[in-house]
Amino acid sequence: MVSSAPLNLPVLAREPKETTNQWVYRSLRRAVMIGLVPPGRALTIRDVAAALGVSAMPVREALRRLSTEQALEVRDNRRIMVPQMTASKFRELCELRISIECHAAERALPYVTTQRVDDLTAIDRRIDQVNAAGDREAVTMFNQDFHRHLYEANPNQVVMPLVESIWLQLGPFVRLALSKLQDFYQVDRHSEALAALKRQDPLALRIAIEADIRDGITHVGTNELLKAYVESAGQPS
Structure with missing residues (x-):
């Protein structure tokens, strides 16, 4: 079943001159890479923004970038999830x-x-x-x-x-x-x-x-x- 529990995302320290977009992408990427986003957990812009304390715009960009890296996928119903493993x-x-x-x-x-x-x-x-x-x-x-x-x-x-x-x-x-x-x-x-x-x-x-x-x-x-x-x-x- 898809979890509705709050997201557990790492709050990484901001690097010098790092933009909000870059920081959100790096934080979400680290979360996926170490398995903090479990299979079946739908990601919404609202949930990620709330977890990181940011607006929707940098989250939308981070999700788009991660989908191009095959770390996440956009389903037909527009849910964003970890891809299926075989x-x-x-x-x-x-x-x-x-x-x-x-x-x-x-x-x-x-x-x-x-x-x-x-x-x-x-x-x-x-x-x-x-x-x-x-x-x-x-x-x-x-x-x-x-x-x-x-x-x-x-x-x-x-x-x-x-x-x-x-x-x-x-x-x-x-x-x-x-x-x-x-x-x-x-x-x-x-x-x-x-x-x-x-x-x-x-x-x-x-x-x-x-x-x-x-x-x-x-x-x-x-x-x-x-x-x-x-x-x-x-x-x-």
Whole structure:
């Protein structure tokens, strides 16, 4: 069933010179990316505007932009919702994520400094802390921060928009699936990635990144969880 509960949107700090339109878009995009907009939850301009304390105009623009990124879709009845997930679409997104992120990690490797390794290590510790506290939302957020901080070491990278497009499409489903799991991140693949970074070992880094992604998504792509996703969205299976 479609939820009518108030939206839980992150109220992000405004960046210097950031316009209201940019801030609303960034806030709503982050909410979708970490799964705060559940499948089946219709988004209205009024609800989003109330949650963020803004007028309708920047919300309308943010929803339009997110629909062009395939993060949201406009239904025939003009309801705006998270798109439907299928098993084949899920598998395609997972394989794309592995391919693109392994490429991004390898290209970033020559630019990774000791300071960046220290920063990544600190993020990994935060993941351990929030995971121990059972905060799945924060786990997802810091995990994305870890990968983003690694890939952005490459000053010539153009891949992050592609990576984040996949995160946007997977976010609502992964959030729902992780909420049904008792254990998460039983093996810390980030430690393996950090060791590979310190050795400047591209093959080991690729193996660690692929294993990290597969550990995080393969076990949530089961038929049972896909069915739960469909049912929660109020869609026919």
